[in-house]
Amino acid sequence: MKPDKKKKLRRVARFGAHAAKETVGGALRLVLKVALSVLLIFLCTGLLFTCIFAVYAKNTLSTNLDISLSDYQLSLSSTIYYKDSDGVYQELTVLQSDETRFWVDYDEMPWYIKKAAVAIEDKRFEEHKGVDWYRTAGAFVNMFLGMKNDFGGSTITQQLIKNLTKEDDATVQRKLQEIFRALDFEKTYTKEEILEWYLNAIYFGEGHYGVGAAANLYFGKEVSELSLAECAAIIGITNNPSLYSPYSERVEDPVGNNKERQEIILREMYEQNMISHEEYTQAVAEKLVFRRGENESAPVPIYSYYEEVVIQDVLKDLIEVKGYSSEAARHLLYNGGLKIYCCLDMDIQNQMDEIYTNPENLPVSWMPSQTQQLQSACVLLDPYTGEIKALQGGVGEKVRNFGYNNATDAKRSPGSSIKPLTAYAPALELGLVTQTTLVDDGPPDKVHLSGTTWYPFNDDYDYAGVITIADALRTSRNTVAAQLVDKLSPQTSFDFLTKKLGVTSAVEYRVVGETGQIQSDIAYAPMALGALTDGITVREMAQAYSAFPNDGVFTYSRVYTHVEDASGNLLLDNAPETIVAFKANTARNISSMLTNAVAYGTGGAAWFGGQQVCGKTGTGHDNTDRYFVGYTGYYVCAVWCGYEIPERMYFYYNPACQIFKSIMEPIHEGLEYKGFPYPVIGAPTKIFGDLEKETPTPKPTPTPSPTPTPSPSPTPTPTPKPTPTPTPKPTPTPTPTPTPTPAPTPTPEPTPEPTPTPPPPPEVTEPPEPTAEPVESDT
Numbered sequence: 001m002k003p004d005k006k007k008k009l010r011r012v013a014r015f016g017a018h019a020a021k022e023t024v025g026g027a028l029r030l031v032l033k034v035a036l037s038v039l040l041i042f043l044c045t046g047l048l049f050t051c052i053f054a055v056y057a058k059n060t061l062s063t064n065l066d067i068s069l070s071d072y073q074l075s076l077s078s079t080i081y082y083k084d085s086d087g088v089y090q091e092l093t094v095l096q097s098d099e100t101r102f103w104v105d106y107d108e109m110p111w112y113i114k115k116a117a118v119a120i121e122d123k124r125f126e127e128h129k130g131v132d133w134y135r136t137a138g139a140f141v142n143m144f145l146g147m148k149n150d151f152g153g154s155t156i157t158q159q160l161i162k163n164l165t166k167e168d169d170a171t172v173q174r175k176l177q178e179i180f181r182a183l184d185f186e187k188t189y190t191k192e193e194i195l196e197w198y199l200n201a202i203y204f205g206e207g208h209y210g211v212g213a214a215a216n217l218y219f220g221k222e223v224s225e226l227s228l229a230e231c232a233a234i235i236g237i238t239n240n241p242s243l244y245s246p247y248s249e250r251v252e253d254p255v256g257n258n259k260e261r262q263e264i265i266l267r268e269m270y271e272q273n274m275i276s277h278e279e280y281t282q283a284v285a286e287k288l289v290f291r292r293g294e295n296e297s298a299p300v301p302i303y304s305y306y307e308e309v310v311i312q313d314v315l316k317d318l319i320e321v322k323g324y325s326s327e328a329a330r331h332l333l334y335n336g337g338l339k340i341y342c343c344l345d346m347d348i349q350n351q352m353d354e355i356y357t358n359p360e361n362l363p364v365s366w367m368p369s370q371t372q373q374l375q376s377a378c379v380l381l382d383p384y385t386g387e388i389k390a391l392q393g394g395v396g397e398k399v400r401n402f403g404y405n406n407a408t409d410a411k412r413s414p415g416s417s418i419k420p421l422t423a424y425a426p427a428l429e430l431g432l433v434t435q436t437t438l439v440d441d442g443p444p445d446k447v448h449l450s451g452t453t454w455y456p457f458n459d460d461y462d463y464a465g466v467i468t469i470a471d472a473l474r475t476s477r478n479t480v481a482a483q484l485v486d487k488l489s490p491q492t493s494f495d496f497l498t499k500k501l502g503v504t505s506a507v508e509y510r511v512v513g514e515t516g517q518i519q520s521d522i523a524y525a526p527m528a529l530g531a532l533t534d535g536i537t538v539r540e541m542a543q544a545y546s547a548f549p550n551d552g553v554f555t556y557s558r559v560y561t562h563v564e565d566a567s568g569n570l571l572l573d574n575a576p577e578t579i580v581a582f583k584a585n586t587a588r589n590i591s592s593m594l595t596n597a598v599a600y601g602t603g604g605a606a607w608f609g610g611q612q613v614c615g616k617t618g619t620g621h622d623n624t625d626r627y628f629v630g631y632t633g634y635y636v637c638a639v640w641c642g643y644e645i646p647e648r649m650y651f652y653y654n655p656a657c658q659i660f661k662s663i664m665e666p667i668h669e670g671l672e673y674k675g676f677p678y679p680v681i682g683a684p685t686k687i688f689g690d691l692e693k694e695t696p697t698p699k700p701t702p703t704p705s706p707t708p709t710p711s712p713s714p715t716p717t718p719t720p721k722p723t724p725t726p727t728p729k730p731t732p733t734p735t736p737t738p739t740p741t742p743a744p745t746p747t748p749e750p751t752p753e754p755t756p757t758p759p760p761p762p763e764v765t766e767p768p769e770p771t772a773e774p775v776e777s778d779t
Helices: 005-059 111-121 135-145 157-164 172-185 192-202 210-219 228-237 254-271 277-285 306-321 327-336 345-354 415-429 468-474 478-488 490-500 525-527 538-545 584-599 654-666
Strands: 081-082 089-094 339-342 375-381 388-392 439-440 465-468 508-514 517-519 553-556 558-564 570-571 577-578 616-617 624-630 636-642
Touching: 081 306, 111 157, 111 254, 135 508, 157 172, 192 210, 192 654, 210 228, 228 277, 254 277, 254 375, 254 388, 254 616, 306 327, 306 339, 306 388, 306 558, 306 577, 345 388, 345 654, 375 538, 375 654, 388 538, 415 478, 415 490, 415 525, 415 538, 415 558, 415 584, 415 616, 415 624, 439 468, 439 478, 465 517, 468 478, 468 538, 478 490, 490 525, 490 577, 538 553, 538 624, 570 636, 584 616, 616 654, 624 654, 636 654
Parallel strands: 081 339
Antiparallel strands: 081 089, 339 558, 375 388, 375 636, 439 465, 508 517, 553 577, 558 570, 616 624, 624 636
8 A cells, every 4th residue: 555545544544533532522521511410400409408498497397395204204193182171181082094004214124125126116226316317218218209108217216206295197297397306305315215215105005005014914024024035025016006916806816916026026136136046046936925914904993073073174274274285185194193182172072972972862753754863963162262162973873984974064954043144143234124123024915025026934824014123033034034135135145144154055156067057045045044055064054153152253163273293393273263244233132132032932942041042943944954053152052953865854842952952051050151241222224114003913824834743642752841940030132022922031130231221021921831842944
């Protein structure tokens, strides 16, 4: 080949090589630029995401653990105390949880049980700072790729936090909050403290918590006596007690399930160099002998109705006042070593128990139900402090915990006992009437209500004509209560009841079901006659009446005064909470009229000597509920009687009045007389028109007679008379001209009366024994 051609070929080759080199280099540079660009994008995105997450975490997630370990002294039971007659606190009861737990200190736990928990639950427990980032990253990837809401990846620290807070909702926010809490938690507590609490807090099935209770339940041993095989078997239960408990009734072979889980844990312990191969093989071969612990069948004590109300009120206040979750509050109450100081008066409670625990001590019906035991409930409180001194929620021996409490759970019709609260006291308070105001107790063709076409009839299907307001309340005239509510407006009556007298049972507005039916107690019948949509509780009635003896100051009822934690620090201060419901003179006028309602009216069976007794009866529709709420200068006592399934009752006298007397009379023995100041009555108003010239002759109305009352059996034994045998001195009444034959006044001495002084009643004489008690109706 010629030299020129060779040179030419060499130049072409060099050019090609250079071109190839440039091409490859350019490609590499392009790839590098793309890679760097992508990396830069990822870095920028990552930084942006980090900033956004940091802002989110700072503004949204709480890094504080809401409940510290000091709130959970699991080994301490809480105690309720009461003050005896000498003013010394005595133990009432120790709270028993439905959880069985024996606290075991870290040093008392066998090495095997600690390592078994770490091996299966958190193998990097000793290295991480609360969060295992490898598992956490894997859990989030699994969540996003698998579209699952089961995050997993929780460390022992995170599991302990979840067990304490009871927060286990499957949300990203909850998981992130748990992570931050765990990081913060491990700055405060050591690994030993965390593992100790974890092994005492986790659930092992059968209502047992912690390794101490589990060792006793499954092997009848102390936890320190467990073998390696037994430790692994117990730890295996925690993953799913209903699946791996050897006592589970939800699987076909629970013992086999537990054995399979145990061997997985033993293999993990071996592979993580926690045990030798010899220990592993011996543990796998060991035969497990399960047996129930001796404490597993221990009887659960039965709380009294009063104790249950204390427990429920403390739980409610831990949630509402302290901000605990319901589970955390319950956990603290039963296991936090709390000292609860209640308001119980044991002497009064014993008197109440004597009547209620033995059904034979109740008033006797002359036509009792053929299928049901008469039920009753009673709440007795101090109107000046709101302290409930005694409470009963049912008749007969109490045989179960947290069943139905008729004093706080049952909402029944109060009947006419609501009239002082919603009609008479508000009308007096607003100056619409005085005791001497005249009103026409007339038929619907003569008296009309301005806001409704509805009009009630009286229990006797008769009308008294023109009478005073005082006489209308004494004889419980339904027509007058309706006229008072008409003048006030049902809304005003409702506001007094709910905003000033603490009643929450009354329904403001409710739409029912698919029909769209509207229910509301802002109406005439509920406010005038007590025909409430849902009814009202005995506790609410007692506390509402507390405003009358306390010069118009309403006080919310309470069953405990304060709660201390295990260290003696004040946890809850349940100080009296009051509302000025009425002026003092309004309350005194009501007390004056309700004194006559007992002495001269429908509440005669509640009268007893030695104190000024005030009160009002109430009868539900068709005589299915009987109420009496009464008071003295010392106590308010509300009593309800009826059947669990509403059924008509037949009694000579209001059974609620009789129970009131049987409780109140003995507890007032030896107490100094404590009456109420006589009110300023004021001149009669003419809000119902000028009725002075009206003839106060009752006019019967041709309305259908009520269901006739069958005659009693041959010789029924009526309950005690509503009037006492001795005749105390009369107390001047506020009514100008009382017409019925008066019963003896309950006050031993007349109270000085300010001017103007109403005319005194006629000479007091012993009334004849009644053949039957007047019965009110709320219809």
